[in-house]
Amino acid sequence: xxxxxxxxxxxxxxxxxxxxxxxxxxxxxxxxxxxxxxxxxxxxxxxxxxxxxxxxxxxxxxxxxxxxxxxxxxxxxxxxxxxxxxxxxxxxxxxxxxxxxxxxxxxxxxxxxxxxxxxxxxxxxxxxxxxxxxxxxxxxxxxxxxxxxxxxxxxxxxxxxxxxxxxxxxxxxxxxxxxxxxxxxxxxxxxxxxxxxxxxxxxxxxxxxxxxxxxxxxxxxxxxxxxxxxxxxxxxxxxxxxxxxxxxxxxxxxxxxxxxxxxxxxxxxxxxxxxxxxxxxxxxxxxxxxxxxxxxxxxxxxxxxxxxxxxxxxxxxxxxxxxxxxxxxxxxxxxxxxxxxxxxxxxxxxxxxxxxxxxxxxxxxxxxxxxxxxxxxxxxxxxxxxxxxxxxxxxxxxxxxxx
Amino acid sequence: xxxxxxxxxxxxxxxxxxxxxxxxxxxxxxxxxxxxxxxxxxxxxxxxxxxxxxxxxxxxxxxxxxxxxxxxxxxxxxxxxxxxxxxxxxxxxxxxxxxxxxxxxxxxxxxxxxxxxxxxxxxxxxxxxxxxxxxxxxxxxxxxxxxxxxxxxxxxxxxxxxxxxxxxxxxxxxxxxxxxxxxxxxxxxxxxxxxxxxxxxxxxxxxxxxxxxxxxxxxxxxxxxxxxxxxxxxxxxxxxxxxxxxxxxxxxxxxxxx
Numbered sequence: 027x028x029x030x031x032x033x034x035x036x037x038x039x040x041x042x043x044x045x046x047x048x049x050x051x052x053x054x055x056x057x058x059x060x061x062x063x064x065x066x067x068x069x070x071x072x073x074x075x076x077x078x079x080x081x082x083x084x085x086x087x088x089x090x091x092x093x094x095x096x097x098x099x100x101x102x103x104x105x106x107x108x109x110x111x112x113x114x115x116x117x118x119x120x121x122x123x124x125x126x127x128x129x130x131x132x133x134x135x136x137x138x139x140x141x142x143x144x145x146x147x148x149x150x151x152x153x154x155x156x157x158x159x160x161x162x163x164x165x166x167x168x169x170x171x172x173x174x175x176x177x178x179x180x181x182x183x184x185x186x187x188x189x190x191x192x193x194x195x196x197x198x199x200x201x202x203x204x205x206x207x208x209x210x211x212x213x214x215x216x217x218x219x220x221x222x223x224x225x226x227x228x229x230x231x232x233x234x235x236x237x238x239x240x241x242x243x244x245x246x247x248x249x250x251x252x253x254x255x256x257x258x259x260x261x262x263x264x265x266x267x268x269x270x271x272x273x274x275x276x277x278x279x280x281x282x283x284x285x286x287x288x289x290x291x292x293x294x295x296x297x298x299x300x301x302x303x304x305x306x307x308x309x310x311x312x313x314x315x316x317x318x319x320x321x322x323x324x325x326x327x328x329x330x331x332x333x334x335x336x337x338x339x340x341x342x343x344x345x346x347x348x349x350x351x352x353x354x355x356x357x358x359x360x361x362x363x364x365x366x367x368x369x370x371x372x373x374x375x376x377x378x379x380x381x382x383x384x385x386x387x388x389x390x391x392x393x394x395x396x397x398x399x400x401x402x403x404x405x406x407x408x409x410x411x412x413x414x415x416x417x418x419x420x421x422x423x424x425x426x427x428x429x
Numbered sequence: 430x431x432x433x434x435x436x437x438x439x440x441x442x443x444x445x446x447x448x449x450x451x452x453x454x455x456x457x458x459x460x461x462x463x464x465x466x467x468x469x470x471x472x473x474x475x476x477x478x479x480x481x482x483x484x485x486x487x488x489x490x491x492x493x494x495x496x497x498x499x500x501x502x503x504x505x506x507x508x509x510x511x512x513x514x515x516x517x518x519x520x521x522x523x524x525x526x527x528x529x530x531x532x533x534x535x536x537x538x539x540x541x542x543x544x545x546x547x548x549x550x551x552x553x554x555x556x557x558x559x560x561x562x563x564x565x566x567x568x569x570x571x572x573x574x575x576x577x578x579x580x581x582x583x584x585x586x587x588x589x590x591x592x593x594x595x596x597x598x599x600x601x602x603x604x605x606x607x608x609x610x611x612x613x614x615x616x617x618x619x620x621x622x623x624x625x626x627x628x629x630x631x632x633x634x635x636x637x638x639x640x641x642x643x644x645x646x647x648x649x650x651x652x653x654x655x656x657x658x659x660x661x662x663x664x665x666x667x668x669x670x671x672x673x674x675x676x677x678x679x680x681x682x683x684x685x686x687x
Contacts, residue, residue, distance in 0.1 A: 070607075071607075072603075072606030072607050073603065073606060073637075139608075142607075142608075143608055146604060146605070146608075149650055150604055150650045151650070151651070151652050152604075152649060152650060152651065152652070152653060152656070152657070153500065153501060153502075153652065153653070153654055153657045154600070154647075154653075154656060154657040154660055155497075155600065155602050155604070155605065156496055156497075156501060157495060157496030157497040157535065157564050157565075157600075158497075158564065158568075158600065158602045158605045158609060159605075160496070160535075160536065160565075160568060161568050161605060161608050161609055182608065183570075183607065183608060183609065183610045184607070184610075232570065234569055235569055235570075235571055236569070236570055236571045236572045236575075237572055239570070290616075293467075296623075304624075305624075308620060309573070309574070309577060309617070309620065311573075311574070312613075313572075313573065313574075367607070368607055371606065371607040372607075374603075375603055375604050375648055379603060379640075379648065
């Protein structure tokens with residue numbers, strides 16, 4: 027996908043396959059991660075009519091795939107360069123510090139969640155919902171619940187992505203090392219782990235029962251694939267991405283997925299879906315990154331890079347700037363989005379759940395996300411001017427080492 | 430920008446006004462329990478129910494479920510939907526003796542309920558099992574695959590004993606929506622119902638519909654027993670309509686009364 031740029035920058039030079047990624051940021055990554063953050067926010071507000079615009083309603087994959095893929099891509103982009111320049115130890119230390127930051131952010135969100143359910147527990151006693159109120163039983167055993175939350179085993183609704191990301195980053199130093207030595211071998215190892223997880227049902231345990239909602243052994247494939255693309259894999263796939271046949275297959279698959287997705291909402295259409303096909307494709311397993319979801323993401327990515335080149339002029343325009351800004355501060359904006367989804371739902375319950383209110387909450391939330399991202403960018407700018415500021419490394423978050 | 434804000438303001442005000450007028454109009458026109466046909470009925474049949482009604486002239490129904498199939502307090506059992514379902518079916522069907530047995534145990538998952546299915550079928554010999562489940566599974570966030578398997582096994586056990594089954598999903602509970610993600614579990618229940626050709630009583634969709642048309646206010650936080658009783662009464666009446674439709678019992682139906 028980067029062939030256009032490479033061709034323009036160095037027409038005579040051959041890019042060696044293991045070359046470090048091209049310098050300079052690919053704004054498309056920030057753009058799509060920013061959009062993914064908005065979509066995750068909209069999807070996290072329950073009963074929100076505005077979430078009809080999000081991609082999960084029109085195919086198999088959703089914003090989570092975009093988010094994890096781009097996070098893998100940017101992590102390899104930032105820490106890969108750091109590993110080349112400053113060695114394994116230093117880059118591993120930065121990666122682990124990043125994992126720690128995400129852990130702290132996750133626990134912060136958990137504190138907000140506890141505050142919310144405590145409020146509900148104190149104020150809500152409708153006898154119709156006596157059973158639903160047993161969600162508050164977690165408050166009755168704080169000794170257990172809080173310890174399980176600290177161990178990342180107890181995870182409230184909508185708080186599953188950050189724990190996944192923490193595990194992926196903890197395992198990233200050796201993965202990155204292998205990716206830089208033998209990228210194909212690393213990707214093959216990742217695929218084998220994915221298959222083994224499916225075959226033997228590997229997953230991490232959750233509390234009070236069950237397993238992780240995002241199985242790290244399955245979802246690592248998407249993260250490692252993103253990292254592999256960042257370290258030259260995307261260039262090696264160039265011939266494939268430029269092929270008309272691949273484009274055709276991708277478009278047909280996206281159309282097929284869209285048709286299947288529509289049968290979920292319009293039961294009239296499900297009669298056009300033959301039973302054998304239903305039995306073949308269902309259930310589409312999000313926990314274990316169903317292959318249908320993975321392929322759907324690949325198809326979307328292939329079509330996107332085909333029609334949106336890296337030097338697309340609109341990437342510099344003000345129209346897309348808000349999304350890019352959010353994508354550049356993804357950890358903070360992701361956490362803000364989870365909080366805003368809680369707060370938005372609270373407002374819908376306390377003030378009004380009408381359609382106009384859903385629209386207002388959705389729009390207002392995104393405006394707040396953009397405003398906070400702008401504030402964070404401003405902080406980085408003023409702190410960057412200080413004489414003691416760290417060199418290029420301080421840019422790691424900005425370039426997307428973030429969640 | 431200012432114009433945009435003003436336009437947005439006008440648009441939202443207009444939308445709000447329209448929604449308010451629409452909900453008042455709907456509330457005035459319809460009885461509170463009204464549900465669109467496509468939300469309640471499907472092509473799935475209850476053959477055993479039809480046979481029992483035509484042959485033995487009696488219908489034994491077991492409600493297997495958890496807390497949301499019961500109401501607390503001394504007047505709880507007679508005002509919860511299982512008892513009201515017996516009353517509604519008895520009133521609507523002439524010459525058929527209807528018996529509804531509530532077997533409600535709190536805090537059990539679909540897997541727990543599925544395991545007990547064999548024994549209760551032996552004990553009660555029902556013609557129809559109304560299996561309400563999913564809420565505890567969503568609260569405890571059990572594995573979706575396991576949930577799917579438990580439902581299939583339970584439904585197969587019921588079918589093997591020549592009884593019919595209606596699956597009933599969760600309540601619509603706007604206040605706990607951000608804490609309990611019911612949708613994935615409701616999707617699994619819909620899928621199992623479709624695969625096994627079993628009627629689904631979509632309590633979630635039906636209650637959401639009642640909320641949208643203004644029939645009930647599910648946001649109320651207070652200790653409102655009247656609301657709970659009215660909702661259970663409507664649930665009972667709509668299940669009765671579903672049983673009559675899917676069991677093809679129209680021929681026994683009395684023409685009088687709602």
